[in-house]
Amino acid sequence: MSHLEVVEICAGAGGQAYGLHRAGFHHALAVELDAQAAATLEANSNWRVAVGDVADPAVWDPSEYKGIALLAGGVPCPPFSMAGKQLGSADERDLFAWAVEQVGILKPRALMLENVRGLAAPRFAAYRQHVLDRLAEFGYVGDWRLLTSADFGLPQLRPRFVLVAMKPKDAAYFRWPEPMARRLTVGEALGDLMAENGWPHAREWAAFANGIAPTLVGGSKKHGGADLGPTRAKLAWSKLGVDAKGIAEEAPGPDAPHFSLRAPRLTIPMVARLQGWGSDSGWIFTGRKTSQYRQIGNAFPPPVAEAVGRAIKSALLHEGTPHQVPELVSDLHDPIYRELSRAADFVSLERLVAAMTVGTESLVQRQLAVLARDFELEELQTANGPMYRLGDFKGFTGESSHPRNEYIAQHRNRVS
Template sequence: MDENLNPSALTMVEICAGAGGQSLGLHRAGFRHTLAVELDLDAAATLKRNLTRLATAENQPEPVVVVGDVADEAVWRPADHQGVSLLAGGVPCPPFSIAGKQLGSSDERDLFAWAVEAAGKMRPDAVLLENVRGLSMPRFAGYRQAVLDRFAELGYRADWRLLEAKDFGVPQLRPRFILVALREEFAPYFRWPEPSPVVETVGDALETLMAANGWAGAAGWAKRANRVAPTVVGGSKKHGGPDLGPTRAKREWAKLGVDGLGVANDAPSAETPCEFVPKLTNEMVARIQGWGKPGYEWDFGTSKGRKTAIYRQIGNAFPPPVAHAIGESIAAALRKEGEPASDHGMGGRFHDEVYRAMREHGDFVSVAGLRKALGGALPDLEIERRIDFIGRDFEIEIKTRGGRPSYRLGDWRAFRGQDDHHRHAAYAEDKRRARIS
């Protein structure tokens, strides 16, 4: 921990930090970086530039931003950062994305389980990890339960919540699946943030930017763009240039009067016809992500020659106002504000009783045995479906008894830092090809 930091500040290490959406929100909630780790050079440069600006304004030391694979101990060592208030991060989304193959722990980019183990080495007071909505699906119920159980072993109460950016002052749907874990001492004080009563539309957010170059059609356009935006898609180095998402998303953008086939260099000019259908600029996309209002300023540099790189930084970010809201809830818990009445981590819809029953049984168990252990709460077909899902992330031994299969839960395939895990070879190959997402 940096001894030069304001002693009243809550400290944090941020992993997979990106260009700083989560960073800014948590900074506004009272957290100050002791370290940020990011793989992408462009995103790390943006993050460093802005965190330095914030630190200078507060007369604080320049923040440490390191570039490299977050799981490489040559880049940083979690055990060297014990005692911080918060470990936060947005670990890679492709292993869980609905738009992808949902390979989970079989995807070399999966770092969720590794992040849990990093928390075990650091022993922060709280952990915040965010990911895509896909991780909330039944496909990953066993994976989620394994995360919760591991946090419990480490002395934390953890739980999940699906939050939408539109509920926190962001003119975009953008559902994100959030995990918050707190030490037992602080967990009773944690409460998930309440949604804002006001929902901002795309027109409200972008009218001034659309009119910046004198376009007479801006006001009419804003009146038609009277809904929140679909989720902005940032893409990766493995794909092409910037656009606003897959075909279905582009159709939704078209209903808002936006051409989703690319990103513009500038807002429409005074000579542009009023009926023109504009593309968004990077500045506009940033505003859709929650940057740009007072307190949420962020410098992405110039777009000249770097439009795609900047768009990816913006599009892949965690909206700062959402991070701000969650950060304030965590900060309040760490300060033990209010009455200790929260049941955080004591149960919820994103748990998996089938995984838990298999784990507690420890030996071969049939579907009938699981049904009995669950008190008949689930039909056999649903138990079999859950076992199939669990088997995609965990080794499962199958033994036939009396013509019926019995199952024994084995090892979690997820990367947790194992020296012999397949992630190492895959990462080395991607690094050689410069195709790391």
């Protein structure tokens, strides 16, 4: 147990990997689709890095890592992002449910998956419930938590929705990390980097940039470039004395004007600092500027990964005082899904209304419409009213015949 190994899927440029390494985990394998991000992983470690579609059996064999201490990953965010269409299981990039299925193969001591805040929305209540119920079938206690990166030493908000799952004997020792007492500001984090080329206004700028930045937006191969986000984010950056319309090659020099006349742009090292790669990390990002920015902007911040990783490690070592784990499924996200998934046959509308405790027929009907976006749903009209039966999950869980595989094969260079 002094050498805890992790398999990390969708590893990106190593934000989660670096944080887990600092927490005491050692990578047995990192899997990444993007060749440039994989090159960054290889440039900063001696880990085994598998490059390709994580769901492709030719890229790696999950059964080779059975009994690993931790299965971790930052599966693609666009299926759940509030900036997109929130297609969930209908998005060709969705790998969350597939990742959960690997728990049944690897049987890790712990699972850690992170995604955007959008996954916490009511739209995905049934999806989350499906994940928890599936983990319970494997014998794991699953729990979700929305963590704000600013609470863990980063001068940006960057909320991340994190899933941690363990067997009950270990889950009894798991506690979510506590927020830090004080938040770091943008000026405090970047003051030295802004001053490195002799800009005379750097100290004044650092005092002016005394707030928390909006979430960095890395973009995808479909959309997004090397700027700091949409219009609302750019406005927030301007209030911190930053021009968010692009990334600079270097910090402002001795002849650069006052930030009130022309706000400076951030450099790649500054963006990396904001995302949690400290000055002592020595992390190298490969590729051109836009690729480097995308790698950084899409990463799970190392300090957050480290905080959760330390909490997982402490639980696996059974440190501290155990607490009660009353049931395998620790939370109830969607009572309609739960009622339907447990029924052997059709369920009446009246029974579904009762399952919601406080609900109406119209509210249940709306919930069913949302549920049908991720699951097959049968409706049967009877003399006593409509009845419903839950069918298969529509998302990709590893089926060789799933349309997702064909899409990835045809559009790999566009998927990120």
